[in-house]
Amino acid sequence: xxxxVHDTIDDLGPAAIEPLEGSPLDFSYGVLRALERSLWGxxxxxxxxxxxxxxxxxxxPLFVGTNLNFNALLPxxxxxxxxxxxxxxxxxxxxxxxxxxxxxxxxxxxxTHPEADPHAVVKILLPEIEAVARACGADFLxxxxxxxxxxxxxxxxxxxxxQTYSLPGVSLAxxxxxxxxxxxxxxxxxxxxFRKNSRKAVERGxxxxxxxxxxxxxxxxxPLFRQTFLKAKYHFEELxxxxxxxxxxxxxxxxxxLVCEKEGRRxxxxxxxxxxxxxxxxxxxxDYAHEESGLVYNVMMYEGMxxxxxxxxxxxxLGQSTYVPKTRLGGVMQNLxxxxxxxxxxxxxxxxVQRLWLRRYRSDRVLQTLGEPAE
Amino acid sequence: xRNVLLHVSGRPFVxxxxxxxxxxxxxxxxxxxxxxTPERGPAKRAQGxxxxxxxxxxxxxxxxxxARGGVWQEFADEIDTVLYCGEGGGESGxxxxxxxxxxxxxxxxxxxxxxxxxxxLSTAFVAGRRRGLFTEFDLDCGQSFDDAWQRRAFESxxxxxxxxxxxxxTVYRPSHVVxxxxxxxxxxxxxxxxxxxxxxxxxxxxxxxxxxxxLDIVPVxxxxxxxxxxxxxxxxxxxxxxxxxxxxxSMPVKEFVRFVGSHGRGSVAKVFVVPPVLAxxxxxxxxxxxxxxxxxxxxxxxxxxxxxxxxxPAESYLGPxxxxxEGRGWTAPGGSG
Numbered sequence: 001x002x003x004x005v006h007d008t009i010d011d012l013g014p015a016a017i018e019p020l021e022g023s024p025l026d027f028s029y030g031v032l033r034a035l036e037r038s039l040w041g042x043x044x045x046x047x048x049x050x051x052x053x054x055x056x057x058x059x060x061p062l063f064v065g066t067n068l069n070f071n072a073l074l075p076x077x078x079x080x081x082x083x084x085x086x087x088x089x090x091x092x093x094x095x096x097x098x099x100x101x102x103x104x105x106x107x108x109x110x111x112t113h114p115e116a117d118p119h120a121v122v123k124i125l126l127p128e129i130e131a132v133a134r135a136c137g138a139d140f141l142x143x144x145x146x147x148x149x150x151x152x153x154x155x156x157x158x159x160x161x162x163q164t165y166s167l168p169g170v171s172l173a174x175x176x177x178x179x180x181x182x183x184x185x186x187x188x189x190x191x192x193x194f195r196k197n198s199r200k201a202v203e204r205g206x207x208x209x210x211x212x213x214x215x216x217x218x219x220x221x222x223p224l225f226r227q228t229f230l231k232a233k234y235h236f237e238e239l240x241x242x243x244x245x246x247x248x249x250x251x252x253x254x255x256x257x258l259v260c261e262k263e264g265r266r267x268x269x270x271x272x273x274x275x276x277x278x279x280x281x282x283x284x285x286x287d288y289a290h291e292e293s294g295l296v297y298n299v300m301m302y303e304g305m306x307x308x309x310x311x312x313x314x315x316x317x318l319g320q321s322t323y324v325p326k327t328r329l330g331g332v333m334q335n336l337x338x339x340x341x342x343x344x345x346x347x348x349x350x351x352x353v354q355r356l357w358l359r360r361y362r363s364d365r366v367l368q369t370l371g372e373p374a375e
Numbered sequence: 376x377r378n379v380l381l382h383v384s385g386r387p388f389v390x391x392x393x394x395x396x397x398x399x400x401x402x403x404x405x406x407x408x409x410x411x412t413p414e415r416g417p418a419k420r421a422q423g424x425x426x427x428x429x430x431x432x433x434x435x436x437x438x439x440x441x442a443r444g445g446v447w448q449e450f451a452d453e454i455d456t457v458l459y460c461g462e463g464g465g466e467s468g469x470x471x472x473x474x475x476x477x478x479x480x481x482x483x484x485x486x487x488x489x490x491x492x493x494x495x496l497s498t499a500f501v502a503g504r505r506r507g508l509f510t511e512f513d514l515d516c517g518q519s520f521d522d523a524w525q526r527r528a529f530e531s532x533x534x535x536x537x538x539x540x541x542x543x544x545t546v547y548r549p550s551h552v553v554x555x556x557x558x559x560x561x562x563x564x565x566x567x568x569x570x571x572x573x574x575x576x577x578x579x580x581x582x583x584x585x586x587x588x589x590l591d592i593v594p595v596x597x598x599x600x601x602x603x604x605x606x607x608x609x610x611x612x613x614x615x616x617x618x619x620x621x622x623x624x625s626m627p628v629k630e631f632v633r634f635v636g637s638h639g640r641g642s643v644a645k646v647f648v649v650p651p652v653l654a655x656x657x658x659x660x661x662x663x664x665x666x667x668x669x670x671x672x673x674x675x676x677x678x679x680x681x682x683x684x685x686x687x688p689a690e691s692y693l694g695p696x697x698x699x700x701e702g703r704g705w706t707a708p709g710g711s712g
Contacts, residue, residue: 041669222512226510
């Protein structure tokens with residue numbers, strides 16, 4: 001096996017990526033290509049591919065830049081202090097971060113071929129990730145959102161990475177023949193919630209439509225996504241309109257835009273991404289000026305679920321926030337971890353404190369404190 | 376065919392080039408110039424009326440409601456597009472938004488005439504101190520501002536977007552505008568030019584700013600050609616367009632300083648870029664440049680690139696821009712800045 005480094009996902013291609021297992025949407029050719037083609041600021045990406053006998057055995061993207069919001073989960077004081085540092089001293093005083101993984105990922109797993117040895121893959125890949133991160137001038141390296149069941153986490157710890165919790169991911173299995181069957185399998189409260197929201201949606205005149213080729217709609221719906229991003233509790237990846245336009249053109253995986261309207265006015269939108277193995281409600285946009293933005297959100301989530309079940313996709317990924325409605329939909333929380341390695345002593349020294357702070361994002365603790373505001 | 380009224384109460388640099396470009400466009404049947412600048416720069420430069428150009432000097436309310444109302448009535452019904460070049464430029468120290476009066480008048484005009492559209496020349500620096508992406512869909516991101524000029528432009532945009540006629544208003548946000556990308560020609564030397572001049576003369580050896588930030592510069596011909604191209608299309612109403620270089624065509628501040636200082640010379644004057652925190656301490660000995668925001672120009676590129684309009688990289692035209700300004704002794708005809 002050997003590792004090669006590439007500047008574009010086109011070097012690997014959809015046919016080589018498709019058979020890899022782990023996180024079939026977050027690390028898909030189409031999503032990564034859309035990210036690559038919509039990078040902004042000094043953010044850049046490399047792809048580290050493990051090749052075995054001429055075939056792709058595994059790969060991971062490595063994003064490097066100063067504009068990755070690496071401290072989004074840390075205390076507000078740390079975030080505002082870091083922003084003040086940059087404002088007063090300039091970007092040169094800040095940190096350049098390398099993130100191995102998909103910035104959108106919520107079910108991280110190094111995509112590996114089913115016939116490849118995951119231990120050998122991680123063993124050869126990990127030093128290369130670190131070498132490329134250092135060569136790109138990163139001050140620290142983050143392996144982002146690694147699923148708690150990923151079998152090779154021991155190798156990360158052995159290599160000197162510090163494990164912390166990330167926001168839990170929410171997903172659910174959907175072995176249902178119809179949407180009605182899915183609803184029947186919800187709790188009593190869940191069924192009541194669905195009926196109530198369906199009735200209210202009709203009363204309030206909300207309607208939804210689906211658009212596969214939605215590039216032309218980007219100017220209309222991007223403000224909704226943007227509004228949700230700016231209002232969100234956690235500001236992670238900041239996506240430009242180009243990302244949505246590129247996603248509209250993706251065929252591997254497929255993409256679709258759900259648009260919710262009231263009296264001809266667009267009040268919400270959701271981007272749906274899927275292939276035969278997984279379905280993701282990937283980005284949510286809501287017009288918060290609309291008096292019933294909560295209803296709009298719920299309607300879109302239910303319609304997204306309906307779409308997934310109609311397509312016969314066995315697994316639905318719901319993202320990493322807004323846990324109350326997502327658990328009501330039947331979503332199950334799963335622990336995700338960040339693995340951090342500082343190339344500066346000051347950073348490395350801060351990791352134990354970060355590790356303590358980030359324990360609040362362990363799924364059982366998040367469940368206890370459910371009730372965060374909708375994103 | 377369009378009948379365009381160009382109202383200039385500031386930004387003479389862009390307005391002067393805009394006037395020339397409007398007169399040259401075959402799709403524009405008639406240009407009305409309302410010059411409200413104190414020095415009447417655009418009206419002077421136009422060198423008198425012509426069959427395609429009618430010139431009016433003075434304040435807008437004077438025409439709409441005052442003694443010259445009869446004159447106003449003669450041409451008001453012919454206008455279908457208004458382009459308003461407001462205060463801008465940062466020269467005025469007034470806290471009150473000087474554009475509020477004219478803009479309110481134009482909004483009232485739009486409410487009376489459903490067929491008229493308004494284009495407002497704002498600035499990408501309404502982003503203020505925002506760090507991160509700043510898109511054409513953004514305005515209020517909770518940002519603070521470096522100066523009163525940025526805040527005034529921001530308030531003007533808010534006024535327009537909150538208006539009932541806001542759906543017929545197009546906002547154009549250029550970044551730092553310099554001369555023509557081919558000839559370097561500039562009809563005025565305000566905006567970034569004092570910095571260019573100081574760097575060329577070696578008088579500016581302290582520059583407050585972020586050395587690793589990038590300076591977004593855009594040539595005036597790209598701004599005016601884009602603005603006119605967009606103004607002539609009905610679908611732009613209600614939208615905002617960034618007429619900027621964007622990240623990949625911008626220059627790191629350090630590189631900009633080196634380029635300007637060394638262009639056509641063997642040596643480079645020593646210029647130190649000091650952290651923004653020291654900007655206040657410099658007290659006029661340095662200029663604050665660059666912004667933490669990255670301007671996204673998705674809408675402009677989607678609309679303009681198919682029409683062959685794109686912003687060239689700064690390195691390709693900064694040379695001619697400097698040469699032209701030096702050839703004119705950094706003084707525009709009539710001394711207009």
